Amino acid sequence: MAIKILLYDDNEALRQSMETLLSEEPDLEFMAGIPNAETVETDVRQLEPDVILMDIDMPGVNGVEAVRRIRKFAGELPIIMLTVFDDNENIFRAICAGASGYILKRYASLEVPAAVRNVLSGGAPMTGTVARKVLLMIPPAHNPDQEKTDLSEKEISILQLLVQGFSYKMIAAQLKISHDTVRFYIKKIYDKLHVHSATEAVSKAIKDGLV
Amino acid sequence: MAIKILLYDDNEALRQSMETLLSEEPDLEFMAGIPNAETVETDVRQLEPDVILMDIDMPGVNGVEAVRRIRKFAGELPIIMLTVFDDNENIFRAICAGASGYILKRYASLEVPAAVRNVLSGGAPMTGTVARKVLLMIPPAHNPDQEKTDLSEKEISILQLLVQGFSYKMIAAQLKISHDTVRFYIKKIYDKLHVHSATEAVSKAIKDGLV
DNA sequence: CCGGATACTACATGATAATGTAGCGGATAT
DNA sequence: ATATCCGCTACATTATCATGTAGTATCCGG
Numbered sequence: 001m002a003i004k005i006l007l008y009d010d011n012e013a014l015r016q017s018m019e020t021l022l023s024e025e026p027d028l029e030f031m032a033g034i035p036n037a038e039t040v041e042t043d044v045r046q047l048e049p050d051v052i053l054m055d056i057d058m059p060g061v062n063g064v065e066a067v068r069r070i071r072k073f074a075g076e077l078p079i080i081m082l083t084v085f086d087d088n089e090n091i092f093r094a095i096c097a098g099a100s101g102y103i104l105k106r107y108a109s110l111e112v113p114a115a116v117r118n119v120l121s122g123g124a125p126m127t128g129t130v131a132r133k134v135l136l137m138i139p140p141a142h143n144p145d146q147e148k149t150d151l152s153e154k155e156i157s158i159l160q161l162l163v164q165g166f167s168y169k170m171i172a173a174q175l176k177i178s179h180d181t182v183r184f185y186i187k188k189i190y191d192k193l194h195v196h197s198a199t200e201a202v203s204k205a206i207k208d209g210l211v
Numbered sequence: 212m213a214i215k216i217l218l219y220d221d222n223e224a225l226r227q228s229m230e231t232l233l234s235e236e237p238d239l240e241f242m243a244g245i246p247n248a249e250t251v252e253t254d255v256r257q258l259e260p261d262v263i264l265m266d267i268d269m270p271g272v273n274g275v276e277a278v279r280r281i282r283k284f285a286g287e288l289p290i291i292m293l294t295v296f297d298d299n300e301n302i303f304r305a306i307c308a309g310a311s312g313y314i315l316k317r318y319a320s321l322e323v324p325a326a327v328r329n330v331l332s333g334g335a336p337m338t339g340t341v342a343r344k345v346l347l348m349i350p351p352a353h354n355p356d357q358e359k360t361d362l363s364e365k366e367i368s369i370l371q372l373l374v375q376g377f378s379y380k381m382i383a384a385q386l387k388i389s390h391d392t393v394r395f396y397i398k399k400i401y402d403k404l405h406v407h408s409a410t411e412a413v414s415k416a417i418k419d420g421l422v
Numbered sequence: 423c424c425g426g427a428t429a430c431t432a433c434a435t436g437a438t439a440a441t442g443t444a445g446c447g448g449a450t451a452t
Numbered sequence: 453a454t455a456t457c458c459g460c461t462a463c464a465t466t467a468t469c470a471t472g473t474a475g476t477a478t479c480c481g482g
Contacts, residue, residue, distance in 0.1 A: 123339020165411030
């Protein structure tokens with residue numbers, strides 16, 4: 001049974017060329033090309049595609065928002081972005097919304113058929129330059145830390161509560177230890193983290209991934 | 212001129228099979244297969260490969276560490292990880308270290324030649340399942356927030372200082388405003404963020420990407 | 423059995439934070 | 453022009469925090 005593909009794009013010419021492209025692949029079936037994502041929920045529920053190709057720049061509901069809506073009721077349905085935008089901002093938003101792949105239109109005819117098959121086998125098809133940018137999105141925050149601030153188990157649990165905004169009193173009640181013991185541990189935490197206030201400790205804890 | 216490829220892998224059989232594989236590609240040249248990364252700096256400087264294929268599990272210096280070392284003097288040199296590990300931990304570390312691609316060994320014979328060409332054209336070749344995991348690494352923090360906690364410019368600058376562990380006094384001095392004005396703004400920030408302490412505010416600010 | 427390391431509790435003190443109320447000047451609008 | 457809002461300042465009160473010093477109990481190895 002052929003792979004059923006649903007396309008969202010406001011460009012008439014592109015919809016037609018994608019239909020032509022996909023009709024040449026015997027294992028792929030072009031279901032429909034829809035020019036806007038206003039009714040994306042009902043579209044998808046009725047048509048039940050195997051893969052969705054999604055443009056970003058569309059009037060009304062844009063492609064990223066459409067992905068977000070689909071993800072609310074179809075968490076696993078593969079959605080491949082198909083767009084001219086290759087800036088970090090759009091790539092990042094699309095991925096955060098839940099896109100499963102990202103192909104640039106100028107490589108569409110070359111890459112889309114393979115991308116559709118790839119995404120169904122558990123992959124995440126991306127045009128080369130996009131993939132490169134995605135890799136660069138990974139480390140920016142997590143790169144410069146030194147990792148080895150070893151806090152004891154108890155210290156970490158206290159730090160976690162602190163991060164959640166608990167006062168010393170509340171922490172003491174929660175952990176069933178004395179108010180002063182909380183102070184004692186927090187002092188040790190400050191020493192190990194080289195900070196002198198709760199806000200600094202929380203900041204460091206989150207940024208260094210200690211919680 | 213053929214693309215010169217340098218391989219690091221402690222497995223003799225794999226080195227040979229990669230040599231065989233690459234020798235069948237006229238545009239690719241297998242330079243050498245090195246069983247450990249102890250001398251990676253001098254190796255790379257002397258051999259000047261166009262692309263490096265890097266195993267992770269090697270005695271002595273592991274592949275991730277080797278990538279880190281190479282990145283110190285060759286920031287752009289393409290390095291493709293070639294490993295059996297497909298766990299998030301290894302993938303994440305490799306990417307943070309500066310890997311340009313990530314191929315699983317069981318798909319090596321299929322994917323390596325294309326991956327080499329791809330990486331040189333600015334791509335980031337990854338085995339499908341790896342790419343999928345990379346996408347999932349992107350959103351975890353930035354996903355669930357609603358983005359619309361609109362703080363004024365001044366409120367944000369105060370919040371930033373608060374995150375850095377500044378006291379009210381220090382913020383007042385830094386921004387050249389009154390101590391009480393700082394209080395005034397922080398109160399407003401608390402209202403908008405629905406919190407009642409500095410630690411909560413800092414936590415929310417970082418997690419919601421307000422700073 | 424002792425000295426010491428650990429884990430926890432206790433008390434004290436000065437500083438800082440949290441929250442409320444209120445006054446003032448400038449900008450806006452009606 | 454006057455009422456109102458906004459940015460900023462001010463003062464007051466109570467709670468909470470940061471830090472230091474010190475005491476108790478338990479466990480461990482010598």
